[in-house]
Every structure is written in structure tokens, then in C-alpha cells.
Amino acid sequence: MTFRNRRAVSGRRAFALGGVALGVAALLAGCTRTVDGTGGAERWSATKVAGLEITTGESGPRAGVPDTGLVADGSDGGELDRLARNAVDDVQKYWADELPAVFDRRFDPVTRLISYDSTGPGGIVCNTSTAGAVNAFYCSGDDSVAWDRGQLLPTLDDSFGPMAVVAVLAHELGHAVQFRLGAVDARTSSIVKEQQADCYAGNFFRWVAEGNAPHFQLSTGPGLNQILATLFFIRDGADTGFDAEGAHGNAFDRVSAFQFGFGDGPARCARIDEAEVRRRITQPASGQASPTGEVAGNLPVDQGSLLALQETLRAAFGRSGARWPAISQSVSSCPEVTVTTPASYCPATNTVGLDVAELARIGTDPDQGAGGMGDFAAFAEVASRHALARQHAEGYPLTGLATAQRTACLTGVWAATIVVGRGAVLQLSPGDLDEAVAEMLAPRSLIAADVNGGGIPSGFARVEAFRDGFSAGETAPCLQKYR
Incomplete structure (x- = not known):
């Protein structure tokens, strides 16, 4: 994030809040080599992800x-090549039918x-x-x-894990x-x-999760x-514009596209065009300059x-006539509530408590090796507790899976x-929204948690709820959908 260079409420001069990448290079830059010559509307369920039951069984x-009979030129006959060939075989079986x-078009292997x-x-x-081409690509x-x-x-x-290899080849x-459809040039x-x-x-992967793939299985939890974490890993860096040659998208945009495909059929994917991408893409254009006076960097908490x-x-959650929650510089016990850290909300006293030291650690640049996720992740966790305060003012329950998803959605509205x-x-x-993705894919996400820290076990569903709020830009859809 950027902290605009003006006098803030404290009267001190503003400074920079920089969303930074996690320091992982985008491995698949330019994965398509050409040589010359939103999920559909569906009633939300706490036990489902994109209409499928949330499962925690084996994946891989x-x-x-039996292994596929496909042959790869140059193979060393090793385990990873066997995994890759089986992956290609299953993907091609899917498209041969689909x-x-x-599209009424034949898919030739x-x-x-x-x-x-x-x-x-x-x-x-x-x-x-x-030589040195750490990549995978279609030619x-x-x-x-x-x-x-x-x-x-x-x-x-x-x-x-092995399903990451399958994801890249899929x-x-x-x-x-695309080329069989004649959809790109x-x-x-x-x-x-x-x-x-x-x-x-x-x-x-929807087909795999439904149990149809011969060689692979996938839990929806x-x-x-892990598939979404793979997309996070191979995202574009924060300094890559969406209009750059070989741009793939930041983590938020890549996960969004994957979710469109998982939740809807291939026809939804074919509708992705220049106008649709430019309308919803969160990755800025190359060389997009900050306004005069703004400074780049990772703002300390x-x-x-x-x-x-x-x-x-x-501005996001204030409600006319509602009392704004008090802020405490410590996380204290609260009647009938399991306190969360590094931020908590106590409905009995209408107080948001903060562990500033722990928030500062979470907000550190991930490259510093302190286990941080970046500034936006830390601030979004605080925002999630204010989202609970808004729900409390509206009379909504503060516990349960619907509350956790509603909280993620409202945090997206703030973003x-x-x-x-x-x-x-x-x-x-x-890079800021990528930090939110990283936080929501972690085993414990406060962005997508109820007042006791409980949440849905599916990172896919957490990110989807956050994106619902971010896309809507207003609270009403969140309050209506997640009930």
C-alpha cells in the first residue's frame, strides 16, 4: 500500500506503505512460446466450495x-518425468471429452x-x-x-507436492x-x-476433485x-506490469482466474478477453508511477x-448512529469470547485489541526472514476485527462459519x-492483495475468521469471499450472501 504524502490525523508527515512481493521469482515467465509459420451465482454453503463438498482426504x-504410455523426448526415465507424463495424459483425457x-471442437493430443x-x-x-530455462511451456x-x-x-x-507439477502442466x-479453439493470435x-x-x-482440477481423473485425486480442502499456493508461488513480481511481455498476473488475479474455471465451465474461460481482463485486473500497468510525493517501501506497523x-x-465501516469501537494497545480477555491475536474484537466492551509487536512482525517484509507477510496482511487482520464490529452493530452473529466468510468479504470491501x-x-x-492471498491460504487466517478465530477450512473459499467483497465494493452483498 501507499501512504499518501499529506498530514495524517496524528499531525506528523506521512510516509510510505509498500506492498512487496515475497521475493520468489516468477518461474514461468513467458510460458507460452509462439513461433511464426466470476464464479457463477450460487447459494453459499459452509460445507461446500464451488458446489463441491469440502474434503480433507488424500491428494496426489x-x-x-498403470502409468501412461506417453513418451517424452529427452526424458531421463525418472520419477518426475513419470509424474509429468501422467499429468499430461489426464489433462488430455479431460479435454478430449470437454x-x-x-465448443463442438475436437481436441487432438x-x-x-x-x-x-x-x-x-x-x-x-x-x-x-x-540452458538455465527454469520453465515449462507450450510451443x-x-x-x-x-x-x-x-x-x-x-x-x-x-x-x-506432486499436484503442483500437475497444476503447471494443466x-x-x-x-x-486456446490454439485448438483459434482463440488467440x-x-x-x-x-x-x-x-x-x-x-x-x-x-x-474441478474434474479431478470430482473423482474423474485416472491418475490423480484432489481434496477440496x-x-x-496447495494448488492455489502453487499459483501464488509462480505469480508475477510486484514490479511486473500486466501489459509486460510474458505477464501472467499477480497472485490475486491468477487465483481469481483459476477460481472462475473451477466454479464454472470452460465457456467462462473462453470469455476472458482484453476488455474483461482490464476491467477486473488488479495488477497495474508497467511503469505506472505513483503520484508526486509518494514514497515506496514496507511501512512499519x-x-x-x-x-x-x-x-x-x-470510511469503510462507519455507520451512522453506531458507536465506533474503542482501540486498545493490548489484547485482553473478553467475556464469552476466545481472544484472537494479533488483533481481537470484544463485543461486550466494543473494543478492538491490538498486539502491536506481533502485528509489526507480521507486517515485515517477507525477505527479512522474520516470518512476516507484509504490511497489507497485518493491516487486513486489523480490518477483519473492525468488520466484526460492523457486524455487531448490524445485529449479526459473531460466531460460526458464515461469520468468518462474511468477515473475509467485508475485509475485501475495505480493500x-x-x-x-x-x-x-x-x-x-x-503486491498488497497478494499478501492477503498468502494470509488466507495459511492454516490459520484471521482475515477469514469469526470472533473466536474459527473459520472455514478451505483457503479457496476464504479467498473467494474476500474477492466477493473487493469486487462489490460495498457491504450489502456480503451481509446478504454469507448468512
């Missing part, structure tokens, strides 16, 4: 299933699969050297899918779908191609959370920044009030 390769059913080692001697794939020139077994696949598997085959922007491919990957935060929260151009003392900067 199915045991005892493309004719939805890709012509060639290629495995290479980016740490070894470089070869040439799709007119590009593989339209020879209709091939290639992947790096030397660094990319091991990193994904070690960090997120995305690449989404590009093959040299004039199509990278961000449109990549948002479509993320959406098509969501279509496939922890398993689906201190009295000055918390005062500015209070100003934005009053919408501080987008650039709306004049708030705090304004969103590149």
Missing part, C-alpha cells in the same frame, strides 16, 4: 494405477512432449536454449509441451486448448492468454489450497500507520475503498 497420484461437448534439464548442457526447444510452432525436470519440477514437488495444456496480449490458461487449469489505518476503516484514485490516506500498491 492414485496408488496402483472440448467437443462445450499435443504432437510432442519434451523433458529437459535446465542445469545441464543447453539444447534448443522452440527456438530457445534450455505452438510444433505443438509441443516442454518442462524442466532439473530445477522447476523438483522445486514445485519439494515445496508444494496450465500449459490450457494454451494448447499474435495480437492477443500475454495477460489474456495466461488468465485463460489459469482458468482452463481450474476446469481440469488442503489439496485445493506503528502508531502513525495505525492512525492512518483507522481513518480508512471509519476496495483504498484502491488508487479514491483519495484514501492509505492506497493499494502492487
Whole structure:
């Protein structure tokens, strides 16, 4: 976020609040190589995610299933190449049925699969050297899918498990779908191609979660959370504009596209075009300058920044005639409530309590190694407790899964009030919404928690609720949907 350079409520000069990336390079930059020659409206349920029951069973390769007969050129015959080939086989089985059913178009399997080692001697794939190419990509020139077994696949598997490898290859085959549909050409922007491919990957994983994939299984709780964490990991950095060559999208936008695909059919993905992307994309354009007087950086959580935060929260959640909650610089016990940290809400006293030291730790730049998530994550946790105060003023219950989702949605509404151009003392900067995604994909999310800290076990559902509020920009839809 950016703290606008003007005198804040404390009377001191304002300073910067910078949303920063988590320091992870976007591994899949330019994953489509071309060579010349919102989920649908549905009644919300605390036990479902996009209409499927929330499950916590096994995710990953199915045991005892014969491997595919597909062959990858250059393969070393190892476990990761076997995983990749099985993934391609399942994705292609899905599209062999789905493309004719939805688009009345035949899906022919890709012509060639290629495995290479980016740490070894470089070869040439799709007119590009593989030396140091930590990547996976679809090449339209020879209709091939290639992947790096030397660094990319091991990193994904070690960090997120085998389904992360499946996710990347499902995305690449989404590009093959685009070319079979004739939906993209040299004039199509990278961000449109990549948002479509993320959406098509969501279509496939819905099929897997429904139990249809021969080689893989996926729970809609922890398993689906890992897929979203993978998209977070391979997001664009905060300094990459959506109009840059090879742009894929920040984490918030990539997860959104995937969720569109998971919740709706392939026809929803095909509707992603330049106008739709520019209307909803949160990633700014390249070189988008901050207004004069603004400073970049990660704002520390201190009295000055918390005062500015209070100003934005009053604008978002203030209600005529309702008493604004008191602020305490400590988290204290509360009658009939399990206190949460680093921020809590006590309905008996209408007080928001803050553990400023812990908020400061959460708000640190993740690159500093203190376990922080960034400034926006810390402020959003505080905002979530004020969202509870607003619900209390409206007479809504403060416990239960509906409350947790309503809280995430209302926190999204607050985020919408501080987008650039709306004049708030705090304004969103590149990377801020990604911090919210990271917080909501964590095992414990305060952004999406009720007054006792309880919440829905699906990170997918948490992010979806936050996006509902951010897209609506007003409280009424949150209060109506999550009941």
C-alpha cells in the first residue's frame, strides 16, 4: 500500500506503505512460446466450495494405477518425468471429452512432449536454449509441451507436492486448448492468454476433485489450497506490469482466474478477453508511477500507520448512529469470547485489541526472514476485527462459519475503498492483495475468521469471499450472501 504524502490525523508527515512481493521469482515467465509459420451465482454453503463438498482426504497420484504410455523426448526415465507424463495424459483425457461437448471442437493430443534439464548442457526447444530455462511451456510452432525436470519440477514437488507439477502442466495444456479453439493470435496480449490458461487449469482440477481423473485425486480442502499456493508461488513480481511481455498476473488475479474455471465451465474461460481482463485486473500497468510525493517501501506497523489505518476503516465501516469501537494497545480477555491475536474484537466492551509487536512482525517484509507477510496482511487482520464490529452493530452473529466468510468479504470491501484514485490516506500498491492471498491460504487466517478465530477450512473459499467483497465494493452483498 501507499501512504499518501499529506498530514495524517496524528499531525506528523506521512510516509510510505509498500506492498512487496515475497521475493520468489516468477518461474514461468513467458510460458507460452509462439513461433511464426466470476464464479457463477450460487447459494453459499459452509460445507461446500464451488458446489463441491469440502474434503480433507488424500491428494496426489492414485496408488496402483498403470502409468501412461506417453513418451517424452529427452526424458531421463525418472520419477518426475513419470509424474509429468501422467499429468499430461489426464489433462488430455479431460479435454478430449470437454472440448467437443462445450465448443463442438475436437481436441487432438499435443504432437510432442519434451523433458529437459535446465542445469545441464543447453539444447534448443522452440527456438530457445534450455540452458538455465527454469520453465515449462507450450510451443505452438510444433505443438509441443516442454518442462524442466532439473530445477522447476523438483522445486514445485519439494515445496508444494506432486499436484503442483500437475497444476503447471494443466496450465500449459490450457494454451494448447486456446490454439485448438483459434482463440488467440499474435495480437492477443500475454495477460489474456495466461488468465485463460489459469482458468482452463481450474476446469481440469474441478474434474479431478470430482473423482474423474485416472491418475490423480484432489481434496477440496488442503489439496485445493496447495494448488492455489502453487499459483501464488509462480505469480508475477510486484514490479511486473500486466501489459509486460510474458505477464501472467499477480497472485490475486491468477487465483481469481483459476477460481472462475473451477466454479464454472470452460465457456467462462473462453470469455476472458482484453476488455474483461482490464476491467477486473488488479495488477497495474508497467511503469505506472505513483503520484508526486509518494514514497515506496514496507511501512512499519506503528502508531502513525495505525492512525492512518483507522481513518480508512471509519470510511469503510462507519455507520451512522453506531458507536465506533474503542482501540486498545493490548489484547485482553473478553467475556464469552476466545481472544484472537494479533488483533481481537470484544463485543461486550466494543473494543478492538491490538498486539502491536506481533502485528509489526507480521507486517515485515517477507525477505527479512522474520516470518512476516507484509504490511497489507497485518493491516487486513486489523480490518477483519473492525468488520466484526460492523457486524455487531448490524445485529449479526459473531460466531460460526458464515461469520468468518462474511468477515473475509467485508475485509475485501475495505480493500476496495483504498484502491488508487479514491483519495484514501492509505492506497493499494502492487503486491498488497497478494499478501492477503498468502494470509488466507495459511492454516490459520484471521482475515477469514469469526470472533473466536474459527473459520472455514478451505483457503479457496476464504479467498473467494474476500474477492466477493473487493469486487462489490460495498457491504450489502456480503451481509446478504454469507448468512
